[in-house]
Amino acid sequence: MIYNNSKVFFDDVSSINIQHTDAYFPENKTIQRFIEEQSLWYPNRVAVCFHGQRYTYSDINRKANLLAKFLRDTKGVKTGEIVGIVADRSLEMIVGVYAIIKAGGVYMPISTDLPSKRIEYLIYDSGINYVLVKKNDAIKTDSVELINIDVVIENETTVENLVNVCEARDPIYVIYTSGTTGKPKGVVVEHRSVVNRLNWMQKMYPLSKDDVILQKTPIVFDVSVWELFWWSIAGAQLCLLDPGMERFPQAIIDSIEKNHVTVVHFVPSMLFQFLKYIEDTDEVNRLSSLRYVFTSGEVLSPICVELFNKILYTKTGARIINLYGPTEATVDVTCYNCPTEGKLERVPIGKPIDNTKIYILSNGEIQPIGKVGEICISGVGVARGYLNNQELTMERFIENPLIPNERMYKTGDLGAFMKDGNIEYHGRKDCQVKIRGLRIELEEIESSIMELENIKQCAVVNIEKNSDVLLIAFIVPSGEIDIKLIKDHLRGSLPQYMVPNRITLLEELPVLPTGKIDRNMLKNI
Template identity: 40%
Template sequence: VLSNQVNRGVLEGKRDLTIVALDSDWDELISKYPDDSLERVTSPSHLAYVMYTSGSTGRPKGVQVTHTNIVSLATSCDYVALNSETVWLSTGSISFDAVTIEYWGTLLNGGELVLASREVLLNTSSFKSLILDKGVNTLWMTASWFHQVVEEDTSIFASLRYLLVGGDIVLFNYTNTVKELYPDLKIINGYGPTENTTFSTTYTIEKTQTTLPIGKPIKNSVAYIVDSAMNLVPVGVVGELVVGGSGVARGYLNNEELTNDKFISNPFTAGDRLYKTGDLAKWLPDGNIEFIGRKDTQVKIRGYRIELGEIENALSNLVSVSQCCVLAKETSTGNKILVGYVVSEGVFDKEAIQQALQEDLPGYMIPSIWIALDTMPLTANGKLDRRALPEPDSTALSTKEYVAPRNETEEQLVTIWQ
């Protein structure tokens, strides 16, 4: 029983709870209430939260996640050890689904959850001090943020046992740097949409010189790669990644049409449900999955259908490229051109990058405009913010320097074509 004084303290934001004397007729008061156990009103199928995600469309969608979804994710991990020794520093925004594994991966397994302000996390020195002071051994980071921290101070990772990265394409040159310094650190590439409760597949990263896969389905999950008719595609063929298992959310809040379009019955296992991610991927011969890019970033240029993710993968394999992004931009004439955004190691060399890309890509997949950046813009959740990338200067178009006409015939051709 709280006195008015305590109520006032709560309303005024006071942290100290005043101890007050209980009413003298306490026995009579309390006898009016039942002494049996409270009725359990929550079932595993009930909603735990609704999390809004815009994905690639920019239109927020409320994803309905159940208690079953969370418990499955947090208590059946086969990619990271979660127990009483786990000390996990939460780095995700409360509106970002990474907090599901951060909060419940610790609290449901007897571990310790460490919270920090955004200001502390984004200050490299404070971030490092917090990890050491609290004995943090487990951490989740978005790919873009991870790349930036590696460039600033790799010693931040010295005391960690597990480092989970994802939310975007993870570049192997950064993971190689960390693995070289801390070979015992387990780095996991985690992939998954909010609609399948944070993680669908994971891959334990080792030193490599090739594009990092997103791995294999986690425990209690399945993954298929299909064509437009939901037929399974063979190894090496690009298709849409469809995921399922105990992590599949109930659907979208108040959006039955979109729910029915994205959440479908599993044609391969009766009674199960699947989520169509809209992501393009392919099976590798070793059973891992390679992420290609978004289905809705597939563009058509000069009659060729192009996956922007394939270009980004090729770019990220170049030693001179730290971070990259490729977009298709429309010109004043209605044509589309490819624009490459690059954070480079050292001086940006457009000619060298284009020449290197020609060894792996056909000419129509090589960007014609290049924009060098110091850093890539990030969203509040630490992902690459494609909408914040600068607009290109159309006069920068061309993969070659201008060469003037050298004879009368070329002068006539220039006059005709210009």
């Protein structure tokens, strides 16, 4: 059953700041307690499946305890200490994340796809001393000690649950996102925020022991958070898709059918491609186990919703749910249950989840219904801030001007309240974009390009082409430059998904009457 987010209708502007989202959640609980409880109650129930192997709650908990004890007792990991983890989807990845948490630490995922220069920056900025690695995923660095997960957990010794040294207000993870200054920034999120987010999800879309979540989001992205932990609340199962297979519809179909997957997440653009792949084929019959399909990370189009209903809802009864939220507010803060029939002009991002308030502000004032302003967030899900970056934290995480002693996060996203209390998304205030759900600050790419010699000006824009999004860099040189050297430099300092698809040289950049770069004109060049 899917419940309505709220029955509140906003009749006037004053009611917008009185959102009835206060709700109970186990606010003193830390995330590892859920799997420890399930391991006690249902030790032999299957918890995780991967590569045809099935691991029980007892298996996962015991291995995580073993590694956690090693981290705490042998390596001296302290409460709140950040520990890196580099592991593709695998049993070791799950055990590693839980072990860091059980030891009292804060897990910080690092992608194996990152260039060494960026990995070294993450290590330096976070101040970590240890990085957990899987045998095949070792990174090349002399800056920290690498701990091989496989070696530690191969011991068959039974270790009891460690004494919990964490509190609900302690941090659970640090996830780095693209930054406007040319350097990524680490977002620090607390246990309490994650517990609230998962408790809301379980209340709205209840899982049972028979449900299976397909984990296919790389753990360096925040959508992975609910995939990694939600199942443990309900005693459900987690199915790990083979690494890299999230880009291949056939692999996803095979995994859904084989493992009776009931819950899956897609970025909207990938969902559309998936739907087109199965349209007018018999493949949809292999997806009969699906119950919920969640989307987030990009604007969900009405065409995608209509295609979903035509292909999946009518044949399997699966529902599509649109989520919205920044990394700085614990994954998602609003939710919209898409209708199963009819046409939509625009798909809203929905209404706020439990213990969350959304404000549409302009110059510090609440905007009337239908008027666009900046989406600002307050409530339990708001992150602590940016790691080791107090200046940026104070700029983006402000005191709530409407409620004393409460913090508010300024998203930079634009939106407007509708009469029914749902929110429409209206783009960005700045140069942040999302491509296939990956958050990119165009200014970070520009900063990296400007590090090179003979670059007078630079602007990066995103354009849509053939249902895909491309990054184009426009450069005004001040001397002789080599485009190949520019691309090599970018590949050595940025994730692959941030490297421009094309670099174009111009004599000058077009500007608006205000003197600002005319990015719309650049998109048409």
